Amino acid sequence: MAEDCNAITEQTPLGVPSGRESALDAWTAIAERESAVDPGLYIEYDVKRGLRDQNGRGVLAGLTRIGDVIGTRPEGDQLVPAPGQLLYRGIEITDLVNGFVAEHQHGFEETAYLLLFGTLPGKDQLSGFEEYLAGMRRMPRSFVHDGILRMPSRDIMNAMMRGVLGLYTLDPNADDTTTRNVLRQSLHLVAKLPMLAVYAYQAYLDEFHSKSLVIHRPDPACSTAENFLHMLRPNSSFTKLEALVLDMTLVLHAEHGGGNNSSFTTHVVSSTGTDTYSAMAASLGSLKGPRHGGANLKVIGMFDDLKANISTWDDDAQIADYLHKLLEKKAFDRSGLVYGMGHPVYSVSDPRAVILRDYAEKLAAEKGYSEEFELHARVERLAPLIVSAQRRLYKGVSANVDFYSGFVYKMLDIPAELLTPLFAISRVVGWAAHRLEEIAHGGKIIRPAYKSVCPPQDYVPLSER
Numbered sequence: 233m234a235e236d237c238n239a240i241t242e243q244t245p246l247g248v249p250s251g252r253e254s255a256l257d258a259w260t261a262i263a264e265r266e267s268a269v270d271p272g273l274y275i276e277y278d279v280k281r282g283l284r285d286q287n288g289r290g291v292l293a294g295l296t297r298i299g300d301v302i303g304t305r306p307e308g309d310q311l312v313p314a315p316g317q318l319l320y321r322g323i324e325i326t327d328l329v330n331g332f333v334a335e336h337q338h339g340f341e342e343t344a345y346l347l348l349f350g351t352l353p354g355k356d357q358l359s360g361f362e363e364y365l366a367g368m369r370r371m372p373r374s375f376v377h378d379g380i381l382r383m384p385s386r387d388i389m390n391a392m393m394r395g396v397l398g399l400y401t402l403d404p405n406a407d408d409t410t411t412r413n414v415l416r417q418s419l420h421l422v423a424k425l426p427m428l429a430v431y432a433y434q435a436y437l438d439e440f441h442s443k444s445l446v447i448h449r450p451d452p453a454c455s456t457a458e459n460f461l462h463m464l465r466p467n468s469s470f471t472k473l474e475a476l477v478l479d480m481t482l483v484l485h486a487e488h489g490g491g492n493n494s495s496f497t498t499h500v501v502s503s504t505g506t507d508t509y510s511a512m513a514a515s516l517g518s519l520k521g522p523r524h525g526g527a528n529l530k531v532i533g534m535f536d537d538l539k540a541n542i543s544t545w546d547d548d549a550q551i552a553d554y555l556h557k558l559l560e561k562k563a564f565d566r567s568g569l570v571y572g573m574g575h576p577v578y579s580v581s582d583p584r585a586v587i588l589r590d591y592a593e594k595l596a597a598e599k600g601y602s603e604e605f606e607l608h609a610r611v612e613r614l615a616p617l618i619v620s621a622q623r624r625l626y627k628g629v630s631a632n633v634d635f636y637s638g639f640v641y642k643m644l645d646i647p648a649e650l651l652t653p654l655f656a657i658s659r660v661v662g663w664a665a666h667r668l669e670e671i672a673h674g675g676k677i678i679r680p681a682y683k684s685v686c687p688p689q690d691y692v693p694l695s696e697r
Contacts, residue, residue: 269685270685273685277683277685279683283491283680284576288576290491290576290577293491293496293678293680294490294499296489296490296666296669297321297350297669298320298321298347298487298489298490298662298665298666298669299318299319299320299321299347299487299488299489299490299662300317300318300319300322300489301316301317301318301488301489301491301577301578302314302316302317302318302319302577303316303317303575303577303578303579303580304579313579313580313628314579314580315580315581315583316575316577316578316579316580316581316582316583316630317583318488318583318584320343320346320347320486320487321346321347321350321351323346323352324583325483325484325583325584325587326583326586326587328342328343328346328483329480329483329484329587332483333476337358338362338455338456338457338479339479339480339482339483340455340456340457340479340482340483340486340658340661341358341361341362341365341455341456342358343482343483343486343661344361344365344422344486344661345357345358345361347486347487347661347662347665348415348418348661348664348665348668362455364419365419365422365423365456366423366450366452366453367423367452368419368420368423368424369423369424369426369427369450369452369459370427370449370450371399371424371427372402375398375399375402376431376447379394379395379398380395380428380431380432380435381431381434381435381438381445381447382435383435384432384435384436384438384439384440385432385435385436386436386440387520387649388429388432388433388436388649388650388652388653389516389517389519389520389525389652389653389656390520391428391432391435391436392425392428392429392432392516392653392656393513393516393517393520395428395432396421396425396428396509396512396513396516397509397510397513399420399421399424399509400507400509400510403417403509406507406508406509407507409505409507409508409671411668411671411672414508414667414668414671415664415668417508417509418508418660418664418667418668419664421508421509421512421660421664422660422661422664425656425657425660426450426456426459426460426463426657427450427463429460429650429653429654429656429657430460430463430464430650431447432653433464433647433649433650433653434446434447436649444466446466448462448463448468449463450462450463455475455479456479456482456657457475457476457478457479457482458470458475458479460478460654460657461474461475461478461644464646464650465645471598473594473595473598474595474644476591477591477592477594477595477640477644478644480587480588480591481588481637481640481641481654481658482654482657482658483658484584484587484588484633484637484658485584485633485637485654485655485658485659486658486659486661486662487659487661487662487665488659488662490666490669492524493518493519493521493523493524494515494516494518494519494524494525494659494663495515495659495662495663495666497514497515497517497518498511498512498514498515498663498666498667498670499666499667499669499670499678500678501514501515502666502667502670502671503670503676503677503678504677508667511663511667512660512663512664512667515659515660515663516656519652519655519656519659520652525652525655525656526651526652527571527572527632527634528572528634528637528638528641528651529638529648529651529652530565530569530571530572530634531571531572531634531635531637531638531639532638532639532642532648533564533565533571534558534564534570534571534572535604535607535608535611535639537563537564538551538554538564538607538611539607541554541563542554545603545604545606545607545610546606546610548610548614551607551610551611551614552614552618555570555611555614555615555618555619556618556622558570559618559619559622559623570615570618570619571634571635572631572632572634572635572636572638573615573616573619573629573630573631573632573635574619574629574630574632575630575632578630578632579628579629579630580628580630581630581631582630582631582632582633584632584633585630585631585632585633585635585636588633588636588637588640589609589612589631589636591640592605592608592636592639592640592643593605595640595643595644596643599643601639601643604639605639608635608636608639612631612635615629615631616628616629616630616631637651638651641654
């Protein structure tokens with residue numbers, strides 16, 4: 233009997249027990265069939281699939297004081313497309329950016345304070361906040377060695393999730409969900425997430441690419457953006473413009489209203505009363521999904537394919553022909569999408585893209601990428617015209633923040649494996665603010681309704697099946 237069991241459970245190179253592949257294939261076909269729901273039923277029962285109506289507007293599922301995303305303005309009794317607005321605690325993102333740049337402040341730290349506490353910090357408040365974060369960046373040597381470096385992962389987001397859950401074991405008050413304790417935990421994660429990402433990346437290079445393991449300790453005199461570049465680069469060097477542009481991207485990604493998938497995940501999971509580390513790990517899992525956090529990687533790939541298929545970067549006709557092929561599913565990944573174009577809310581413009589475009593142009597001039605920036609600018613000008621002509625749209629289409637963020641990260645020599653982790657390093661501030669807001673509301677678990685459309689059936693005894 234033991235021999236038979238061992239024979240059944242013997243593993244193949246694919247990790248599937250030998251003799252069971254055909255069964256798994258059959259079960260897969262059944263699972264696919266029985267998991268399918270007739271799309272017409274969503275219309276029949278007026279189900280807001282994806283919590284969005286037929287016009288793409290989000291279903292109102294909550295109230296927030298943290299951030300707002302606006303893509304329309306009232307005109308009579310209708311809403312019409314308008315230049316996009318992003319507000320952090322009621323402050324326009326453009327005003328926030330212009331403010332901290334003019335005063336030579338670290339934008340991400342000022343933005344984190346604003347999102348968490350609702351007001352802009354005074355000089356002493358900001359200094360104290362920066363010192364607090366600096367003091368929280370380092371992790372125990374044993375945790376870094378055993379929890380990160382000795383457990384390399386091919387995916388940095390998975391390594392960060394494991395690291396966040398590992399930090400739970402170091403917290404004597406891990407399950408305390410009072411506001412004070414959740415705030416303390418949140419600040420620790422804001423400080424430590426960049427370290428988790430960089431250390432996980434170094435472990436990945438060592439294990440899977442046989443590269444030298446270079447570990448720098450965080451510098452308490454550096455900002456979050458500066459520390460990331462210092463720890464990532466073997467020589468720890470960076471220019472002021474590089475640090476400013478990275479700081480800018482962190483600010484632009486820190487919050488985007490409560491309805492984006494990962495922030496909504498924070499609300500949903502927090503409403504159960506679970507601990508901060510579990511809630512943040514769930515949000516990381518949400519952001520890892522390519523439909524949420526991986527769009528800029530697709531933009532990079534699309535532009536690489538574009539450059540390989542046109543002979544002249546300043547030829548509008550060649551670029552337009554390529555964009556037509558994208559929409560006709562004849563180029564790049566055959567998805568029919570022009571990546572970096574369009575947004576569920578923004579139509580006329582994405583304010584984050586408008587801001588980042590200016591800084592991308594400055595960085596391109598410093599780093600020798602001006603021709604590539606001009607190629608981006610041409611695609612940004614041509615794509616909305618072509619998409620609008622070929623597709624039936626309920627609103628306009630414009631470049632979103634992902635259109636330029638991938639290009640910016642490329643110029644900063646940030647590897648593709650760290651693009652989504654960088655998004656997480658920024659968005660953890662928004663997640664923390666939304667978790668605190670959910671705890672303040674309290675008492676109601678988020679549980680949307682699903683209507684069963686499965687036909688009834690009787691139980692049949694096993695002997696009669």
